[in-house]
Amino acid sequence: VIRHLLDKAREFALPSLIIVFEPLPREYFSPLQAPARIMSFREKVAALAELGVDRVLRIRFNEALRGMSAQQFVDDIFVAGLGVRYVVLGDDFRFGADRQGDVAFIQQEGRRHGYEAGPTPTLEVAGERVSSTRIREALERADFAEAEALLGRPxxxxxxxxxxxxxxxxxxxxxxxxxxxxxxxxxxxxxxxxxxxxxxxxxxxxxxxxxxxxxxxxxxxxxxxxxxxxxxxxxxxxxxxxxxxxxxxxxxxxxxxxxxxxxxxxxxxxxxxxxxxx
Structure with a gap:
């Protein structure tokens, strides 16, 4: 996803930006039951900077954001707020109240607002999808070699x-x-x-x-x-x-x-x- 984003930023001669939510939605709903964080917000920002990302937008996850429709998210944040030219998404990305928005919706709205959007195929290591769950499982087993392979760093x-x-x-x-x-x-x-x-x-x-x-x-x-x-x-x-x-x-x-x-x-x-x- 990040490599795709950086390639498009160079193509459009624009800064790259990644949106993150704080707290994470599952932490907001059930802080004691939410999965353990692999990285803190500060660690995440530092890692993104090392990869070459220019900017990080932190959006507070609260009741207002929870109730925001996918349409309002696109209109207020992507279009009015950021003036996006290209949106890069994971292929399983969902957003908006009740997870209404997906890749197809963002692409549809892009045609209306004049931006492009594209999904990034699932990344696999050893024939299996790389995910935060898989990384956590490797860490729980203390399999630091696998965790490094999945993260790209120790x-x-x-x-x-x-x-x-x-x-x-x-x-x-x-x-x-x-x-x-x-x-x-x-x-x-x-x-x-x-x-x-x-x-x-x-x-x-x-x-x-x-x-x-x-x-x-x-x-x-x-x-x-x-x-x-x-x-x-x-x-x-x-x-x-x-x-x-x-x-x-x-x-x-x-x-x-x-x-x-x-x-x-x-x-x-x-x-x-x-x-x-x-």
């Missing part, structure tokens, strides 16, 4: 390092706590990771993604990273954590002492894996 999570409860530092295992900007994560467990950020270039570490059941009762996912053999002041900085290997599931321990002992074993397991991967 799977990572980025975020700003915030102040946590300082528990890790108090037990001799300081961690960087990331603000995930999402309720749920597609990953859960303990992982061997690489970290990129200020003063870091592929620094190896151990990350926990989950709700920290030993020390917290939160339902919101957290990401904590411990760097191996180094300490870097990261508070307030933006870092990227790339997941390489799952070490174990997240679990609840009877005491902080048991947790500390398990973290020590996790660190040893991560060292062994990185040594074998070199």
């Amino acid at each position: 799977y990572s999570i980025s975020g700003r390092v915030i102040y946590g409860r300082q528990l890790g530092r108090s037990i001799g295992v300081p961690t960087a706590n990331l603000e995930l900007q999402r309720l749920r994560s597609p990953l859960s467990g303990v992982y061997a990771v690489e970290v990129h950020g200020p003063g870091l270039a592929g620094a190896v570490g151990v990350a926990n993604v989950g709700v920290r059941p030993t020390v917290d009762d939160s339902i919101k996912a957290n990401l904590e990273v411990h760097l191996l053999d180094r300490e870097v002041e990261l508070y307030g900085r933006h870092i990227t954590v790339t997941f390489r290997r799952k070490l174990r599931e997240e679990q609840k321990f009877a005491s902080v002492t048991e947790l500390r002992e398990q973290i020590g074993r996790d660190i040893d397991a991560a060292r062994d894996w990185f040594a074998s991967a070199d």
Whole structure:
């Protein structure tokens, strides 16, 4: 879809633009049941910029947008708002109240308003359709090779390092706590990771993604990273954590002492894996 969009933008000598909805519709309707986000909004914008997209239009999904007809969406946003010359769509795209609008409708309206529209064929990898569901399933299995093939890059999570409860530092295992900007994560467990950020270039570490059941009762996912053999002041900085290997599931321990002992074993397991991967 993006390659098609960029080709058409060059053909028309116009900026490329992608429309995204925030929150995602399923998050709006059922935030606790909605599928885990693969990328935050900031990660999505950064990834699109790397691919060469010029602009991103974020439209807030709310009751007004929910009730907007496909006709009104085309008239108000595509035509009056953006003055589109060409619209690129996934072949399964639906929009408008009750999902009234589809590719055929947009093409029909294009003939009336003077723009063109074209669907992009389904992208397949290994003979199967690439979809967010398939990516999430690969991440749940910790199959990072398949996730990379589907995404076109290694799977990572980025975020700003915030102040946590300082528990890790108090037990001799300081961690960087990331603000995930999402309720749920597609990953859960303990992982061997690489970290990129200020003063870091592929620094190896151990990350926990989950709700920290030993020390917290939160339902919101957290990401904590411990760097191996180094300490870097990261508070307030933006870092990227790339997941390489799952070490174990997240679990609840009877005491902080048991947790500390398990973290020590996790660190040893991560060292062994990185040594074998070199």
